[in-house]
Amino acid sequence: MSKPLVYVSRVPPPAGMKMIEEFCTVRAMREDRFVTRQEMLEGVVGVEGILCHPPDKVDKDVLDAAGPTLKSVSTMSVGLEHIDLVECKTRGISVGYTPGVLTDATAETTLALLLATSRRLKEAFSAVVDGGWGSWEDGLYLCGKTLFESTVGIVGLGRIGLAVAKRLQPFGVKKFLYSGNTKKEYDAEVQAEFVSLDRLLQESDFVVACCSMNKDNAGLFNKTAFRKMKKSAIFINTSRGVLVNQEDLYDALKSGTILAAGLDVTSPEPLPRDNPLHSLKNCVITPHIGSATMYARNAMAELAARNLIAGLKGNELPSPVPS
Numbered sequence: 001m002s003k004p005l006v007y008v009s010r011v012p013p014p015a016g017m018k019m020i021e022e023f024c025t026v027r028a029m030r031e032d033r034f035v036t037r038q039e040m041l042e043g044v045v046g047v048e049g050i051l052c053h054p055p056d057k058v059d060k061d062v063l064d065a066a067g068p069t070l071k072s073v074s075t076m077s078v079g080l081e082h083i084d085l086v087e088c089k090t091r092g093i094s095v096g097y098t099p100g101v102l103t104d105a106t107a108e109t110t111l112a113l114l115l116a117t118s119r120r121l122k123e124a125f126s127a128v129v130d131g132g133w134g135s136w137e138d139g140l141y142l143c144g145k146t147l148f149e150s151t152v153g154i155v156g157l158g159r160i161g162l163a164v165a166k167r168l169q170p171f172g173v174k175k176f177l178y179s180g181n182t183k184k185e186y187d188a189e190v191q192a193e194f195v196s197l198d199r200l201l202q203e204s205d206f207v208v209a210c211c212s213m214n215k216d217n218a219g220l221f222n223k224t225a226f227r228k229m230k231k232s233a234i235f236i237n238t239s240r241g242v243l244v245n246q247e248d249l250y251d252a253l254k255s256g257t258i259l260a261a262g263l264d265v266t267s268p269e270p271l272p273r274d275n276p277l278h279s280l281k282n283c284v285i286t287p288h289i290g291s292a293t294m295y296a297r298n299a300m301a302e303l304a305a306r307n308l309i310a311g312l313k314g315n316e317l318p319s320p321v322p323s
């Protein structure tokens with residue numbers, strides 16, 4: 001019996017790829033770079049399944065290019081902004097994603113950025129190699145800001161936001177605030193208070209973006225938002241780069257409107273090396289490594305492969321997108 005043909009836009013870790021190769025005939029982008037739009041449009045022609053990642057768009061044009069054989073789309077991500085879910089539903093194509101297995105890893109990355117920014121690690125690492133180490137400055141050399149007794153505002157108390165709050169509890173955070181579309185039943189687990197975004201921005205010492213991207217929140221963190229924050233506030237983003245107006249963030253960091261920022265996501269990605277944000281000592285940037293632990297990436301790959309194969313077989317998906 002012939003195996004179903006699938007297109008893989010970026011090869012996942014071996015745990016998932018092996019499962020896909022056993023069950024499917026694979027057409028894959030195997031180079032260590034993002035697939036181009038044209039390659040994607042050509043690659044999907046006549047396939048029954050697509051395994052993708054953000055930012056490889058699976059929109060109407062890609063679905064049209066694939067044609068009526070397409071049954072199953074699986075993304076190795078929790079983010080879904082690259083897939084036209086409505087169009088997939090209309091065409092009866094199943095869509096799976098990989099939430100849950102990357103929650104702990106992404107929460108850890110968020111904490112790493114909170115500590116790197118609050119304890120000025122970018123400056124500290126540089127001081128060790130550039131000769132700055134040795135100053136004392138009345139005992140205030142490289143002093144940062146503490147999480148102890150602070151107010152942490154989480155924009156989006158979903159799985160990852162909650163995991164961040166739980167990890168921060170032992171640091172002695174005084175209060176958690178959160179904003180979002182709805183109050184969450186489980187906010188009691190971390191005694192977090194549901195507030196408006198404005199109040200969160202005004203009262204938080206640390207503002208942490210953990211929300212998913214939607215059609216309304218591009219540029220949410222702009223000049224107006226940064227001006228509402230405390231001058232001593234630290235802003236962290238482990239969600240999506242497009243939530244931030246990066247020119248406004250640069251101005252806010254340069255002028256002291258806010259104290260520092262830690263970004264695991266930018267727009268675009270990779271962020272060009274000449275982007276002015278790189279020149280700021282109070283801006284720590286990591287290359288979208290939120291889920292980059294061996295455990296999380298292997299678990300994501302396996303779950304994405306199981307979703308893809310279940311969709312090809314017409315079975316219930318282990319992890320379907322919310323309907």
Ligand code: DGY
Binds near residue numbers: 054077290291
């Ligand atoms: C996700 O899973 O959405 C991560 O951000 C990786 O893209």
